[in-house]
Amino acid sequence: MRSRIIMSMLAGVILLVSAFPGVSPARAADVPAEFGTDWHDPVTAAPPVTAPAGKTCRVTLAEARFRDFTPYTGTYTPPADCGDRWSKVVLRLDGKVKGRQYDRLGHVHVGGVEVLRTSTPQPSPDGIEWSVEKDVTRYSDTFRAAQDVEMLIGNVVDGTYTGVIDVKVTLTFHAAGPAPHPVPDQVLTLTEGVDGTTLTTPRNTERVVAEVYATGSGGGCEEYWYLTAPASAPYSCQADRGPYREVQIRVDGQLAGIAAPFPTVWTGGWSNPFLWYVVPGPRAFDIRPIEYDLTPFAGLLNDGRPHRVEVSVAGVPQGRSGWSTPVNVLVWQDAGRGHVPGALTSVRAGVLANDSSYTPGPEHRVDTEGGHTLTVAGYLDTSHGRVTTTVSRTVAHTSVHRWTDGETVDGLDAVWSDGETLTVDGRGPARTTRTHRTYTMQGTTTVGTADRLRTVLSLGDRATVVETRGGVRTAWSRLDDSYRGDATYTINVPRDQRHAVGTTSERYRLYGSAGCYDRTLTTVQGVLTEDRLRC
Secondary structure: OOOEEEEEEEOOEEEEEEEOOOOOOOOHHHOOOOOOOOOOOOOOOOOOOOOOOOOEEEEEEEEEEEOOOOOEEEEEOOOOOOOOOOOEEEEEEEEEEOOOOOOOEEEEEEOOEEEEEEEOOOOOOOOEEEEEEEEOHHHHHHHOOOEEEEEEEOOOOOOOOOOOEEEEEEEEEEOOOOOOOOOOOEEEEOEEEOOEEEEOOOOOEEEEEEEEOOEEOOOOHHHHHHHOEOOOOOOOOEOOOOOOOEEEEEEOOEEEEEEOOOOOOOOOHHHOHHHOOOOOOOOOOOOOOEEEEOHHHHHHHOOOOOEEEEEEEEOOOOOOOOEEOOEEEEEEEOOOOOOOOEEEEEEEEOOOEEEEEEEOOOEEEEEEEEEEEEEEEEEEEEOOEEEEEEEEEEEEEEEEEEEEHHHOEEEEEEEEEEEEEEEEEOOOOOEEEEEEEEEEEEEEEEEOHHHEEEEEEEEEEEEEEEEEEOOEEEEEEEEEEEEEEEEEEEOOOOHHHOOOEEEEEEEEEEEEOOEEEEEEEEEEOOEEEEEEEOO
């Protein structure tokens, strides 16, 4: 089954038209009593990538069938008929799989630059198809020259897990004029060396942003890091100091950025694949990178020498694997100067707080509170005058984890917050962008009589962004992506004896000065029963 949404912008209001060729949300009478051997293809409520009108060119990046951990390798060649300056570049992944298979993590690299990190849905016996779209215009510099391509979705195919993951990845180039926002002049990757990973930037760099595709995954306890308990607690996944995690980036050993990792739930998460067969959790198919504005360090970096840039995840026990943190570095250059001098003027880091306490009893309990603050500032003497950049970030986490002996009841109530203020002072009135992100997870898994496992779970991905210039608001947006699921099945039996039932829903709301988007999806027993478009 397929689904898509057509979107257009009229007078600042988004007009949405459903377009489901041959498929519409089912009536209640069409919903089966339990899951069968087929269900609706995976779909998310997130908006599609909007595309400008005009000439387009399409290039295939990769086409492969993944059975094991052998990467696809190929060569990318820029499009011949769309120039080398594009208003938008859109990546699309189309996939299909059938049979039995776990969720798998994947990536696409072009010239060493990570342009997509994704995970896969779990298939039905009859087979599913899905797609992912991503705006990759920011990597335009990489796409202007021929590049090596590597793609991998690590997979295992044997007598039990039969699903071969068949994917095709394309780039569509829109040639109608310049991009709406200045794209980076260069996209760099870190260089591996005997002293760690290093970065060498152009000497006339005037803005630096690092993006880190941080994921806890791989099948071990760090795949469920938000549920880990201190070593003193009798829980199956332990960590020395509990579940607090923080993704940190350092420049020459100095703390340069902090962030709360997004608590991605993969499509086998919470011991219940029936929650995710049709509607995945937020960001599961398009894993967004953490962004760190490193411009305060540009004066230090602009000496033409390599500098150590390293990423680590605080809270992970010593020696434990499970986190992947590939880094791209986006660089904007000052066309008016060959060398842009400057200085790092201030680094103020608070003490990282992490208190995770275990309380024993008939119901085991772990209470966790953690947080950290960092402010960095620096200036650059550009061709258009001195520009001072200040970045302040505050991250926090609170959670209560409760479970019973044998973990037959296992529940979590958790909140993460990540607030950032970026101020750029120079070239006119000061420009400030304030971003506040909040991630939530509330859920319980219970194993009851007759080995019936039930999971009730809600997830939230929320963010507000306000931009001001000289104290006057110039733009704003508010995102609220909410998921809810309730699914039950029988464990320890063959697949056709699970007698699974489940209801899931997602509502994605994005409001702001650019318009609004509001879509709700609901599924029952794998059947799409609601697809509501507002605004």
